[in-house]
Amino acid sequence: MEPVNQPLASGTIGAGIGLCDVDAVNTLLRGEIAAVETYDQAMPKFDGLPEAEELRAIREEHQKAVAALRDQVRSFGGEPAEGSGTWGTFALAVTGAARVIGPQTVLGALKQGEEHGTQEYLDALDNPEIADECRFLIRAELLPKCHAHVATLARMIEAREAK
Numbered sequence: 001m002e003p004v005n006q007p008l009a010s011g012t013i014g015a016g017i018g019l020c021d022v023d024a025v026n027t028l029l030r031g032e033i034a035a036v037e038t039y040d041q042a043m044p045k046f047d048g049l050p051e052a053e054e055l056r057a058i059r060e061e062h063q064k065a066v067a068a069l070r071d072q073v074r075s076f077g078g079e080p081a082e083g084s085g086t087w088g089t090f091a092l093a094v095t096g097a098a099r100v101i102g103p104q105t106v107l108g109a110l111k112q113g114e115e116h117g118t119q120e121y122l123d124a125l126d127n128p129e130i131a132d133e134c135r136f137l138i139r140a141e142l143l144p145k146c147h148a149h150v151a152t153l154a155r156m157i158e159a160r161e162a163k
Contacts, residue, residue, distance in 0.1 A: 020131035022078030024124055028142075029069040031120050034084035035062040038113055042106050049103065051156050055110075058149050065142055072134050104160050111153040118146040 039059035044050040070080040121143045124130050130138075 008036070017090055019129050020072075020134060021127055021129035022073055022076050024127050024130060025061070025069060025073050025134055026078065028120060028124055028138075029066065029073060030081045030083070030085045032062050032065040032069060033081065035059075035113060035117060036066060037084055038110065042110060045103055045106050051063040051103070051107070053155070054152055058152065061145050061149070062154050065145070067145045068141070072137065076131065106156065106159070107153055107157050111150060111157065114146055114149040116151060118143065118150065121146060 036059060039055060039062065043052065043055050043059065046055055073080040121138050125135060125138055125143075
């Protein structure tokens with residue numbers, strides 16, 4: 001499938017004539033949708049536990065990323081992805097097992113998912129067809145939040161190991 005390339009709209013960050021690989025942005029969007037679905041599956045395992053509030057906050061940040069990426073896709077004339085695709089199915093299978101596995105394992109799976117998302121954003125920054133506006137969103141908001149999520153989950157894992 002050929003990427004949908006649309007000129008940048010004037011008045012946006014990085015305004016001028018440029019292209020945006022909307023398919024690549026939709027890939028990021030599907031990853032964020034998968035993250036929301038994954039946290040939805042995992043959070044019940046933490047009801048009443050100290051990690052619950054932080055996990056809810058991370059989930060909310062992923063939901064905001066979904067909205068921002070949908071806006072980006074639309075602004076370049078694309079149709080935003082509605083589902084999480086293959087990655088979402090895999091992630092849900094892993095965290096769906098949360099009912100029978102312990103919180104430590106679930107936290108490890110969430111951390112791996114965050115690391116995967118971080119790499120997806122880094123790969124997008126290497127794509128020359130990602131528009132400047134999208135790059136700014138990734139660098140200023142999305143990638144720093146992914147790094148923070150990894151650090152938060154690592155801290156939670158270490159705290160559980162110390163018990």
